[in-house]
Amino acid sequence: MILGVVNEKCSGCRTCQALCSLQNLAVWNPKKAALKVIPRFPKPGEYEVGVCNQCGVCAKICPAEAIYRDRDVYLINEEECTGCGLCVEACPNNVMVMLGDMKAPFKCNGCGECISYCPREALYDVCGGDKK
């Protein structure tokens, strides 16, 4: 599963962000989501969604080699992660987060729940997986 987005469909509701943090981190914190909704208002009145396309830049830059590939997605081995934050800085789409008391960054693990619950069907699996 690799996330894709059709920006034109997004209504900016950030359901994806709220779901992502509750689903994966068991807290409410939209800012900890592994995707971002960026509004462009008042002009031109658009939303741009930053998603993880599993490009692997994070894995390449990780000095502890704590980020590994598992089928389509890159995952973080939290035991090996030193929390240096280099990957967060390097992420080209700015969708890795390490906030507050997090010991390791959080990134998209390909759970795909945001695709299932995006009310506008703005998110999809570029690998062609069906919605739920």
Added chain:
Amino acid sequence: MIYGYNQKLLRVNLSTGRISVENIPDDVVREYIGGRGFVAKYMFDEIPKGADPLGEGNKVFIAVGPLSAAFLPSSGKIEFGAKSPLTGGYGDSNMGGHLSAELKSAGYDMIIIEGIADKPKYLYIDNDRIEIRDASEYWGMGALDTEEVLKNELGEEFQIATIGPAAEKLLKFACVSHDFGRQAGRTGVGTVLGSKRLKAIAIRGNKDIKVFDPEGLLKKSKEMYDTIFSLPGFTEWAPYGTADITTWVNNVGALPTRNFKHGYFKPADNLTGRDIREKILVKDKGCFCCPIPCGKYSKVEKNGNEYYVEGPEYETIALCGSNLMLENIEDVAYVNYLFDNYGIDTMSGGGVVAFALECCEKGIITPEQVEYKELKFGDLDSIEYLIHKIANRHGIGEILAEGTKKAALVLGKGSERFAIQVKGQECSGYDPRNAAATILAYMTCDVGSHHNRAWAITYDVEVGRFEVKGKAEKVIWMQHVRPMLDTLTVCRFPWIELGFSLDDYPTVLNLVTGFNYTWEDLKRLSERVWNITRAFWAREVEDFGREYDWPPARFYEEPTIGGAVDGMHISRDTLEELLDRYYSLRGWDKNGIPTREKLEELGLSYVAESLGL
């Protein structure tokens, strides 16, 4: 710590510059829940009796609820409240957008703004870092323009609420704006911020909120989304938003037209959700976690310029469209933009302009007072002229900026008969004169006439518009249920517009907090808040009573003209009967004042004492 809350209140005194963070006690959380409950409780307790709404003693209360910031359908509401400069009584207003989630994530459930700054300021909240910053360079700027400038300066992650120049000039129905088109529009809460010289509030938050049962909540919330996705309204209502109802309201003869003289406006066929979609829509725009984006972000061109505006929503279509007899959606959207950037409530704004136009027609406003311009319904230039005058308090605008009730007192000559307001607040966009529950809802709404507490027009049409039996009961039921959604700070639209069940709300509240509430419990808490707000009126307004619940004579003396209920109106006797029944069911006396017995039954002895009962 109670799950689902920060239990923190941020208190900011603009006179002294003092900033403090206080605990919100467990019993307040359990008994008042959040949002509107918090606003009413703290307003009653903290505003000194007789405080001038625009003076040092008034405060602005901003509250979120236990469901704010949640992965939960339509959980993005935030409540603003203050003693109203428009009505002199209890005032609150809520809005959607993303401010609610941001405030909660910054670590607060509530902000209380006190005092008056010596110079224009804005409040900067970045989690624990709180600053009162200079806003001199933004003073005088439009509400939408200020948000844009602050976003550019602080960054997109900040959520920002602003006021416009109308609030700075203390126009009495100025609103709070956010997210380029969401407004806490009613009762003049923006005016109170203007009087305090607080131009904006900018918030960034990135803290966790812990939930009692995260797994249970995740499962339940997903079920709720799945249900909403399956309801017909998800695909049929959401594309058009609130404007979807224009045609229905017009067809039942309840579309305010020509200052509520008529209930039917033929050109309203051009003021529908479809017209927005086909002619001016830029983007469907949703509030936090809302699956049904009713925000219709639009663009119109006027005089060679492009104007971006969210809307028009139904209320704006009714009050700035048909009520002013504008015949196309582009003109209504343009008026919407003018009001939004001035920071004026479009509902009161439309009501005041309609009142002024009728006064001009009748010669009550003299040609001299409007610079000998011939001002007419349906003429965009006339309407724009009045909006600029009102917003800037120029000429006739000085009188009109006080709202229709006070303007009618000044203008006299019988104009109070068609000053379409109750308690000083201009009526919502449904002609109530042929709908018993709707008019009772306007009369008894605790912020002055407004549809939010009990939107009864569909019920009236369904069960018989002049039928009196059961109407007071239904209004009270709605007045308990709908404000509870404002207390939880979730939007009512999934329920109202899509038919989503109310049953899930206590369930999710309990999953979030670990409480064990039923709807019966919540309605009881809601009734208690309703009695507090009524008591606030009784305490603050010296001669408060039945007379304040009375609507303008147009509604019970003048038959509506044209449309489905041509020639009809509700009678004065029916209104008296409705009020008697309502007060009796509420446990209030014949003058509409809560009795000591009722307040004690609700655990509000201290409220009874403060009223001297």
